[in-house]
Amino acid sequence: MVEDGTMRCEDALGAIGNTPIVRLKGLEPEGGGEIWVKLEGGNPTGSYKDRMAASVLRRAMDRGALRRGDRVVEYTGGSTGTALAFVSAVLGLRFTAVFSDAFSDSKRQAMEAFGAEVLIEPSGDGTITPGLIARMKARAHALAAEPGSFYADQFGSPDVRAGYDPMGREIAADLDGHVDVLVAAVGTGAALMGAADGLAAAGVRPRIVALEPLQSPLLTTGTGGAHRVEGIGVGFAPPFLDRDRLDDIRAIDQDRAFAMCRQLARQTGLFCGGSTGLNVVAAIDLARGLEPGQRVVTLGCDTGAKYLGGHIFG
């Protein structure tokens, strides 16, 4: 985050956060509420994951649990990995990612551009399944047990959720505290819950709605499945999702999400990935139930540039 009110940063980590929030006026339902998207694609690696990577690695270094030259290990669908690779480069750390061919190849390339070592776990048929995630996790755990290694622990470290607290505070400031619903798809659940924490810290308590792909309705039906929305629907209970804080959980068809990505780019100029498309589909549904002047806020998780050459934009 830019600390002194100017755009001057001491290093590239200072360029994280303070992202714009954009109203989707053209997609608002007649007689319904306003739709706002916190556009996180403007972070240095094009994703809100930069917030959590900086939080996890900086706090670990501050505690003395991680030192310059150490190796950071994580299993990742690529956005977290790219963010960890970026922050590791800035902080003088090495980074090894356990990745898979089920995720965008451009994400592998981005991690490697930041100097990361990327190990590929084969998916078989290109889909994200609970079995694939379990194999990636086991491989990362084994590597992290080696000397001089630090497990970033995107599914367990309390520093992950804390990294998104500023995003919630920014939303509160951007919209003068007027937020009626906060809705977002969940992988770990950290972005949604961290944003809710930041909003609450600013005295703002909207309804909180979590989303998952209809093709992997683990939270809504108890059974996961194969789907193609990168970053969400991880096949097990999202560790940071605080069910007591949720007002609703909805399953959204991934094909509506991908169509929304294409519509967003052409109709509004927002260039986003599949999870953002899913978020906007749900935000429009929720806006139908709001009064004019009420606001639903969702997250623009990352930039569509990460998905060029994949199945979303063809």
Ligand SMILES: Cc1ncc(COP(=O)(O)O)c(C=O)c1O
């Ligand atoms: C593109 C994308 N969208 C959404 C998410 C979900 O975020 P969270 O894990 O904080 O719930 C992720 C997480 O990996 C992601 O990479």
